[in-house]
Structure formats: structure tokens, C-alpha cells
Amino acid sequence: MNKPKKNVREAALDVLEAIDKHQSYSNLLLNQVIKKYQITGPDTGLLTEIVYGTIQRKMTLDYYLQPFIKKKPEHWVRILLRLSLYQMIYLDKVPDRAIIFEAVEIAKKRGHRGIVGLVNGILRSVQREGLQSLDSIKDPVEKLSLETSHPLWLVKRWVNQYGFENAKAMCEENLLAPVQTIRINETKTNREEVCRLLEIEGFSVEASPIIPESIRILKGNAANSDLFKKGYFSIQDESSMTVAYALEISSNMTVLDACAAPGGKTGHIAELLNGSGKVTSLDLHPHKIKLIKENASRLGLENIDEKVMDSRHARDSFQSESFDRILVDAPCSGLGVLRRKPDIKYTKTDQDIQSLKKVQLRILDETASLLKKGGLLVYSTCTVDLEENFGTAAEFLEQHKDFEPHALALPEALSHLVDGDSNTIQIFPQDFGGDGFFISCFRKKLL
Numbered sequence: 176m177n178k179p180k181k182n183v184r185e186a187a188l189d190v191l192e193a194i195d196k197h198q199s200y201s202n203l204l205l206n207q208v209i210k211k212y213q214i215t216g217p218d219t220g221l222l223t224e225i226v227y228g229t230i231q232r233k234m235t236l237d238y239y240l241q242p243f244i245k246k247k248p249e250h251w252v253r254i255l256l257r258l259s260l261y262q263m264i265y266l267d268k269v270p271d272r273a274i275i276f277e278a279v280e281i282a283k284k285r286g287h288r289g290i291v292g293l294v295n296g297i298l299r300s301v302q303r304e305g306l307q308s309l310d311s312i313k314d315p316v317e318k319l320s321l322e323t324s325h326p327l328w329l330v331k332r333w334v335n336q337y338g339f340e341n342a343k344a345m346c347e348e349n350l351l352a353p354v355q356t357i358r359i360n361e362t363k364t365n366r367e368e369v370c371r372l373l374e375i376e377g378f379s380v381e382a383s384p385i386i387p388e389s390i391r392i393l394k395g396n397a398a399n400s401d402l403f404k405k406g407y408f409s410i411q412d413e414s415s416m417t418v419a420y421a422l423e424i425s426s427n428m429t430v431l432d433a434c435a436a437p438g439g440k441t442g443h444i445a446e447l448l449n450g451s452g453k454v455t456s457l458d459l460h461p462h463k464i465k466l467i468k469e470n471a472s473r474l475g476l477e478n479i480d481e482k483v484m485d486s487r488h489a490r491d492s493f494q495s496e497s498f499d500r501i502l503v504d505a506p507c508s509g510l511g512v513l514r515r516k517p518d519i520k521y522t523k524t525d526q527d528i529q530s531l532k533k534v535q536l537r538i539l540d541e542t543a544s545l546l547k548k549g550g551l552l553v554y555s556t557c558t559v560d561l562e563e564n565f566g567t568a569a570e571f572l573e574q575h576k577d578f579e580p581h582a583l584a585l586p587e588a589l590s591h592l593v594d595g596d597s598n599t600i601q602i603f604p605q606d607f608g609g610d611g612f613f614i615s616c617f618r619k620k621l622l
């Protein structure tokens with residue numbers, strides 16, 4: 176194995192600095208740095224854990240560091256302190272003295288002697304004196320915010336919307352690493368076969384108790400399996416897989432996926448159509464349309480038609496009433512995927528929610544006329560927010576008297592999460608370990 180071109184902690188510092196500076200997504204930057212510095216094997220896991228863990232716990236780490244910091248340090252020094260403290264508190268595998276040694280070496284490379292002394296001094300003081308307790312914070316909401324590193328406005332909002340216990344369970348779940356899940360491409364193979372082949376390859380797997388065509392990967396990264404390259408499966412979260420169920424797909428249907436990239440749900444719908452019908456997949460960004468094409472070709476799906484298009488102007492390109500099903504898996508605040516993209520929690524604001532709601536309603540409004548009478552329109556998001564989700568769904572119905580709520584069709588294992596014949600579901604990350612997701616279904620009236 177080649178030696179990586181950069182030490183893992185230094186690489187972690189680079190990624191964390193770039194995320195803060197350029198507001199870039201952690202997953203994209205991490206992948207770039209792994210490639211650039213040729214980081215492989217267990218080092219990839221360690222780098223990922225340090226980067227994600229430090230972001231996930233940023234507010235808690237700052238709370239612990241605060242009594243030891245007398246003067247505001249340079250930005251990179253604060254990040255170095257955070258990532259070192261993260262390892263000291265949450266990573267058992269490396270002794271504190273090794274973590275401090277590494278931090279000091281990085282400080283020597285990057286800064287002057289004063290900074291080296293500062294980093295060494297602060298980390299040694301933490302080691303000697305221990306961490307200030309969170310128990311001195313009397314307000315339970317403020318304590319939850321600091322304990323789980325979720326901004327106060329967000330915790331307050333969730334407590335108001337869902338109650339303290341639900342908000343707490345969600346914040347705690349958001350700190351856990353998600354289990355990787357895959358969706359079997361049933362046009363090529365079946366779940367038993369893929370389970371068997373993955374186990375031969377050395378993966379540890381179990382059949383999903385939630386989705387009949389899904390497998391949970393308990394050990395290993397399924398993206399590295401040959402079966403992935405052969406198109407036997409896609410990597411997709413279980414909550415995300417439930418969306419295609421709500422569309423009630425059957426053979427020969429024409430389906431519009433109005434916000435389709437990178438194509439997770441497009442692929443699922445095309446598989447359910449099993450070679451018949453057609454999925455028309457739109458996305459605003461050409462580079463993202465490329466991802467849908469690559470996925471379709473890997474999965475061997477020929478019933479997908481990808482187009483770069485702003486769905487807010489879809490009526491210019493399609494005749495009215497030309498689709499049996501429409502999916503609007505809308506651009507959203509993403510508060511249901513904080514385990515995968517923890518940086519979102521520090522950058523999103525309640526103003527973002529307001530403007531996203533407008534875009535979502537605009538796309539729903541534009542595409543509604545493209546649906547055939549009797550057809551189903553599904554609006555979904557990967558967020559947990561009452562106003563954004565239920566608010567948009569309610570406003571859509573209010574403005575479109577030709578639509579009515581349609582009882583959600585879901586995998587059997589999720590029926591207990593829906594009230595009677597409700598047309599909506601809010602999946603919380605703590606429900607079964609899937610992403611937070613909202614799904615709602617409307618039917619266009621026949622008359």
C-alpha cells in the first residue's frame with residue numbers, strides 16, 4: 176500500500192477548514208481530499224470519523240474548550256483544537272498523548288512558536304483539569320442544544336413542533352452513523368442472491384425488515400463490491416425507498432420525476448416499471464443529469480429519459496395531462512439527513528425554509544397540470560419540519576381544488592407510522608434508523 180501524501184489529521188484539518196470557508200458539503204470535500212492525498216484503507220475510515228465527528232460535535236467541543244481559551248485563536252487553530260479534543264473524548268483507539276503530539280506537530284508546520292505553545296498548553300490543560308459539566312445549564316432546551324450540537328433555534332423549533340421527547344430522540348439519533356442500505360435491482364437479480372454473493376465477498380449483511388427489496392450492510396462498504404459495478408443494486412436509504420411505493424407504479428405507466436438527480440428514485444421507479452413505460456427525469460443542473468445517466472447505464476435501465484430542465488417551466492416542454500404519475504422530490508432544507516451531512520445544521524436558517532417552501536410550491540404548481548386525471552402526485556422531502564412539509568402540502572391542496580388527498584401506499588412494515596388512511600407521513604430518523612423523510616400523496620380528481 177502506498178503511503179498517503181498527507182497525514183490523516185492534517186488532511187482532516189484541510190477538509191474542516193474548507194467546509195467552513197467555502198460552505199462546501201462535507202461529503203464532497205472529503206471525497207476530493209481522499210483522492211488528492213491518496214488516502215486508503217483504515218486511514219479513510221479514520222479521516223471520515225474525525226471530519227464527521229468534529230462537525231457533528233462542534234458546539235459541544237467549543238463549550239468544552241471555552242474555559243481554556245483566553246484570546247480568540249486563528250480559525251485553523253480553533254479547528255485543530257476541536258478535532259484533537261474530538262479524538263480525546265470520543266475516539267478510544269488513540270491515547271491522548273499521541274493525539275496531543277500530532278496536534279503540536281501540525282501546529283509547528285503551520286504556525287509560529289506562540290501557536291505551538293498555545294495548542295500544547297490548551298490540550299494539556301484539558302487533559303489535566305477535565306471538562307466542564309453540561310449539568311450547570313439549567314434550561315433543558317439549551318442543554319439539549321449544546322449536548323447534541325444542534326443550533327438553539329432549530330432545537331426550539333423542533334420542541335415546539337414535535338414535543339421535547341421527540342426532539343431529544345431526533346437530536347441524539349442525528350449523532351449516530353447511519354447503517355448503509357442497498358436497493359436490489361430486481362430486473363437483474365433478487366435479495367437472497369445478493370445477500371449470498373455479498374457474504375461470499377466478505378460483507379456482513381441482513382435483510383431489511385422495512386423494505387422487501389433492501390439489504391442492510393453491517394460490515395463493509397457496498398460501493399466497493401463488484402456487484403455494485405454490475406448494477407445488481409443501488410445504495411439508497413430505506414426512507415428514500417418508501418417514496419416509490421407511494422407512487423403505486425404499475426406496468427406501462429408514464430412517470431415524471433421533476434427533481435431527479437442523482438437519480439435514486441428514478442432508478443427505483445424504472446425498476447418497478449420493469450422495462451415497460453417511461454420515466455422522464457428532470458434536473459436543473461447538467462452535471463447532475465450526468466449522474467442519472469451513469470446510474471441508468473450501470474443498472475441497465477433503458478426506460479429513463481433524462482433532461483436538463485427547470486421544473487418551474489415544465490409546462491413549456493410537455494403537454495398537459497401527459498403523465499400517469501408525478502414525483503416532486505423537492506429541493507429542501509435537508510434536516511432529515513444531518514447524520515450524513517452534519518454541516519447543514521449550522522448553515523440552514525428559518526429564512527431558508529421560507530424560500531424553499533416557495534420553490535417547492537412553484538414546482539408543484541407547474542407540474543400539477545401535466546398529470547392525467549385520476550393520476551397520483553407525490554411530494555416528498557428529506558427534511559423534518561412541520562411548516563416546510565405539512566405547510567407546503569396543505570397550501571398545495573388549498574390552491575388546487577382539482578386535487579384530493581390520496582391514502583399513502585407504504586411498505587407493510589411502516590403502516591403503524593401512518594394514521595388510518597392519511598395521505599402524509601413524517602418519518603423521523605429515530606423511527607427505524609432511516610433518514611428523516613416526508614411523503615405526501617394527492618390524486619387528481621376525475622371530474
Ligand SMILES: C[S@@+](CC[C@H](N)C(=O)[O-])C[C@H]1O[C@@H](n2cnc3c(N)ncnc32)[C@H](O)[C@@H]1O
Pocket residue numbers: 415433434435436437438439440441457458459460463484485486487504505506507538557
Ligand atoms: C432532493 S434532490 C432529489 C433527489 C433525487 N430525487 C433522488 O432520489 O436521487 C433535489 C434535486 O432537485 C434539483 N432541483 C432544484 N431545483 C430544481 C428545479 N427548479 N428544477 C429541476 N430540478 C431542481 C436539485 O438539483 C436536486 O438534484
